[in-house]
Amino acid sequence: MFFRKPTREEQIHGGPPLEFERPIPPAPWRGITVVITILVIAATVAWELYARWLGYSPTINDNEDLWTMARRKVQPESIVIIGDSRAWFDCDLDEFQKGLGKRPIQLAMPGSTVYPALADLADDKNFHGTIICSFVPMLFFAPPGSPPMERAEKTVKRSHNQTPAQRVSEYLGIWLEEHVAFLKPDDLSLEGFLNRLPIPNRPGARVPPTFPPYFGTEDRERRARMWEKCAEPGSELAKQIQQIWLPLFTPPPPPSYIPPDVFMAGMKEGIQKRFADVTAAIEKIRDRGGKIVFVRFPHSGGLKELEDKIMPRQQSWDPLLQMTKAPGIYYSDFPELSGFNCPEWSHLTAGDSVEFSRRLVPHLRQALKL
Amino acid sequence: MLFNSLTFVVFYVIVTTLYWSFRGWELRKNLLVVASYIFYGAWNPPFAALLFSTTAMDFWLGRKIGKSQTHSAKKRWLVASVCMNLSMLGFFKYGNFLLLNFQWLLARVGIIYQPPHLDILLPVGISFYTFHSLSYTLDIYRGVLQPTRSLRDFILAVSFFPQLVAGPIVRAGDFLPQLHHPPRLKTNQFFWGLALMTLGLFEKIVLADTLLAGPADRIFGYPGPLVALDSWAGVLAFAGQIFFDFAGYSITAIGAALTLGFHLKDNFRFPYAAIGFSDFWRRWHISLSTFLRDYLYIPLGGNQVRPFRMAINLVIVMFLGGLWHGAAWTFVVWGLLHGSYLVIERVIRIFFENKTWAGRPITRVVAGFATYGAVCIAWVFFRASDFTVASRMLTGMFGGHPNGDMILTTRELLQIGLVTAGVISMHWAMREESFETAVIRMPAWAITAIGSVMAFAIIFTQGTSNAFIYFQF
Numbered sequence: 001m002f003f004r005k006p007t008r009e010e011q012i013h014g015g016p017p018l019e020f021e022r023p024i025p026p027a028p029w030r031g032i033t034v035v036i037t038i039l040v041i042a043a044t045v046a047w048e049l050y051a052r053w054l055g056y057s058p059t060i061n062d063n064e065d066l067w068t069m070a071r072r073k074v075q076p077e078s079i080v081i082i083g084d085s086r087a088w089f090d091c092d093l094d095e096f097q098k099g100l101g102k103r104p105i106q107l108a109m110p111g112s113t114v115y116p117a118l119a120d121l122a123d124d125k126n127f128h129g130t131i132i133c134s135f136v137p138m139l140f141f142a143p144p145g146s147p148p149m150e151r152a153e154k155t156v157k158r159s160h161n162q163t164p165a166q167r168v169s170e171y172l173g174i175w176l177e178e179h180v181a182f183l184k185p186d187d188l189s190l191e192g193f194l195n196r197l198p199i200p201n202r203p204g205a206r207v208p209p210t211f212p213p214y215f216g217t218e219d220r221e222r223r224a225r226m227w228e229k230c231a232e233p234g235s236e237l238a239k240q241i242q243q244i245w246l247p248l249f250t251p252p253p254p255p256s257y258i259p260p261d262v263f264m265a266g267m268k269e270g271i272q273k274r275f276a277d278v279t280a281a282i283e284k285i286r287d288r289g290g291k292i293v294f295v296r297f298p299h300s301g302g303l304k305e306l307e308d309k310i311m312p313r314q315q316s317w318d319p320l321l322q323m324t325k326a327p328g329i330y331y332s333d334f335p336e337l338s339g340f341n342c343p344e345w346s347h348l349t350a351g352d353s354v355e356f357s358r359r360l361v362p363h364l365r366q367a368l369k370l
Numbered sequence: 371m372l373f374n375s376l377t378f379v380v381f382y383v384i385v386t387t388l389y390w391s392f393r394g395w396e397l398r399k400n401l402l403v404v405a406s407y408i409f410y411g412a413w414n415p416p417f418a419a420l421l422f423s424t425t426a427m428d429f430w431l432g433r434k435i436g437k438s439q440t441h442s443a444k445k446r447w448l449v450a451s452v453c454m455n456l457s458m459l460g461f462f463k464y465g466n467f468l469l470l471n472f473q474w475l476l477a478r479v480g481i482i483y484q485p486p487h488l489d490i491l492l493p494v495g496i497s498f499y500t501f502h503s504l505s506y507t508l509d510i511y512r513g514v515l516q517p518t519r520s521l522r523d524f525i526l527a528v529s530f531f532p533q534l535v536a537g538p539i540v541r542a543g544d545f546l547p548q549l550h551h552p553p554r555l556k557t558n559q560f561f562w563g564l565a566l567m568t569l570g571l572f573e574k575i576v577l578a579d580t581l582l583a584g585p586a587d588r589i590f591g592y593p594g595p596l597v598a599l600d601s602w603a604g605v606l607a608f609a610g611q612i613f614f615d616f617a618g619y620s621i622t623a624i625g626a627a628l629t630l631g632f633h634l635k636d637n638f639r640f641p642y643a644a645i646g647f648s649d650f651w652r653r654w655h656i657s658l659s660t661f662l663r664d665y666l667y668i669p670l671g672g673n674q675v676r677p678f679r680m681a682i683n684l685v686i687v688m689f690l691g692g693l694w695h696g697a698a699w700t701f702v703v704w705g706l707l708h709g710s711y712l713v714i715e716r717v718i719r720i721f722f723e724n725k726t727w728a729g730r731p732i733t734r735v736v737a738g739f740a741t742y743g744a745v746c747i748a749w750v751f752f753r754a755s756d757f758t759v760a761s762r763m764l765t766g767m768f769g770g771h772p773n774g775d776m777i778l779t780t781r782e783l784l785q786i787g788l789v790t791a792g793v794i795s796m797h798w799a800m801r802e803e804s805f806e807t808a809v810i811r812m813p814a815w816a817i818t819a820i821g822s823v824m825a826f827a828i829i830f831t832q833g834t835s836n837a838f839i840y841f842q843f
Contacts, residue, residue, distance in 0.1 A: 029561035165412035172376040205776040257594035
């Protein structure tokens with residue numbers, strides 16, 4: 001029942017303050033709430049069962065707060081893994097711990113540029129540990145303002161500005177994600193559903209690239225493992241992701257509003273600047289007694305062909321090692337590191353990542369003079 | 371703490387359960403004070419001290435105003451309160467802005483001055499709680515409110531967590547009387563409050579963040595020229611985003627307050643069905659527009675002055691309203707645009723108000739859409755990071771970039787079109803009534819169905835805890 005219907009003047013504001021009460025629409029609100037609760041619980045349980053039927057299982061989702069949680073664990077002499085999703089999927093922390101004597105901290109961020117994390121460690125005056133840095137040219141040289149750069153900057157910024165509320169939300173979120181399978185924002189959310197609608201775009205539209213669907217799990221240490229459904233030989237999911245990598249790793253055409261020659265000159269300048277910035281950051285770390293090693297992780301198929309064509313080793317990897325004077329491990333230089341199959345062309349399966357890490361350890365020890 | 375976060379869900383459940391479990395009213399009020407400071411301190415604990423100091427000062431100044439025997443003494447204490455509040459706001463919010471503009475002015479007369487960059491972190495919601503607090507001393511001075519004897523009650527009036535950081539701007543005079551007697555737990559009120567919270571979170575998480583924020587951000591962040599369709603789509607997306615974001619916050623706040631037995635007034639009343647700009651400001655951010663009306667426009671003379679002076683007053687009020695939103699000239703231009711709209715509307719009224727065709731439905735609809743279009747044009751300045759972006763957007767909207775880029779997907783265009791059509795239709799359908807009266811007409815099964823869809827959509831969307839736009843103000 002209405003307590004009292006407020007006048008129009010009061011509804012708008014400025015009515016007598018003592019007499020103001022919000023109207024409550026007369027309806028069986030208790031019953032409505034009970035029925036809504038039952039329906040929503042039923043729908044949520046059904047959605048959860050459907051997600052599990054599709055093969056999804058509960059796993060933590062990667063986000064800025066999880067990275068921040070890992071970043072907080074970095075001690076002055078820690079071994080830290082930075083870079084992109086290849087370092088994230090392909091490094092097994094147990095094998096590294098066995099071989100290197102310390103459990104590394106996983107700070108690689110999928111789909112991101114490594115520089116912001118490297119600069120953050122360089123600016124951390126306490127840090128003088130060891131860095132294992134993945135190198136994927138298209139991500140490594142991503143210009144300022146590009147999604148890989150923005151993603152990394154946003155994440156690093158969060159680690160400095162995280163509020164107590166965000167910290168608590170992260171712990172609660174982890175607990176939920178470890179128990180609920182449908183919590184997969186990339187796939188099983190409204191946005192994921194809308195993204196998959198088969199609606200053709202306008203010819204000539206410069207629309208953002210499609211990102212791969214969910215294909216990996218992650219634990220509290222940010223150790224990623226490829227989902228079995230993707231790892232199966234010839235799986236449909238792996239084939240689908242292969243076709244997503246190609247446009248994603250193909251440089252977009254120069255913007256219409258900048259003359260192509262000016263744009264290309266800017267890109268070249270940007271690459272030189274990135275080399276210089278990375279070198280400066282590494283020098284800072286070295287001055288404090290820290291070490292770094294670059295690693296080129298396995299990739300294969302059409303993606304390898306594309307990467308080699310766009311950024312040949314002679315124009316990216318070789319100058320990087322030359323300028324930074326850092327050791328590097330290029331997987332194809334070593335027979336024991338070659339020959340791994342990446343089902344979706346970019347990452348190793350969970351099983352292969354363990355074997356690869358075991359074989360990588362002696363090379364890391366040698367490069368880092370451990 | 372964000373309403374759309376897991377932390378808030380846990381916080382709210384604990385606070386509400388404890389609140390209704392406690393018998394003593396004083397104990398409950400103490401609980402709300404502690405909870406509100408935890409809510410605020412969860413962003414940045416030291417700023418809770420700033421909130422407390424502002425509140426304590428205004429409490430003390432309010433008593434001084436109340437006790438003063440002469441008008442001049444009252445005025446002195448009021449000036450002290452206004453200066454204290456505005457200087458706090460000025461330092462934290464406008465410090466760097468003022469320095470940069472001072473540097474620019476000096477450069478115009480040939481003096482090169484490099485000001486130090488003040489590394490000032492803006493306390494979240496400072497514009498809101500400053501106004502909550504300031505309303506207290508202003509109303510005591512105006513003689514419409516007696517100073518409260520309880521510092522704790524005043525602290526609660528300023529910091530009550532549902533409305534603390536993003537409004538509605540609840541005047542102390544509206545809230546303090548509600549602290550005199552303990553509210554009873556009324557079942558329908560409690561569940562209606564929960565229903566409002568669900569609606570508010572649906573607006574924020576599903577409509578604002580998931581359907582509109584992405585395209586709006588991409589369009590306003592794109593560094594190149596855009597064709598008219600994409601430019602307009604970006605602006606319409608932002609118009610919808612800011613409404614659902616802010617109205618969603620307000621409704622959640624009103625709902626949360628209701629579940630605790632408190633009544634907050636409406637902050638929005640279907641603004642995109644406004645016919646004219648006076649009407650728009652009676653429907654959009656009502657708590658701010660009435661604050662500016664009562665404490666600024668009316669003291670400046672309001673409508674009781676000559677037309678030219680009234681026009682100047684309107685522009686001054688909207689100029690300050692724009693500046694209240696942010697320390698940037700783009701916000702000032704947004705405010706000045708609205709000030710100009712209001713002046714133009716008054717002029718049009720003088721000439722056409724008595725014409726028979728002016729009251730015809732078709733005229734009203736056309737006027738309504740013209741209002742919406744003009745409001746959208748003003749939103750360009752509100753959202754653009756600088757005038758280069760604003761100028762590029764406006765040029766694109768009016769066909770100045772026929773060969774510009776198309777960057778939205780067809781799906782996003784459809785999404786924006788459907789949500790925009792939906793919000794405008796809803797606002798027109800309900801423009802003459804309150805939300806509650808619209809709900810009354812609905813059968814219980816329809817309320818249940820809509821409530822269930824909204825609650826499940828919130829879960830299905832798996833929001834990412836994006837901050838509310840108005841937090842930055």
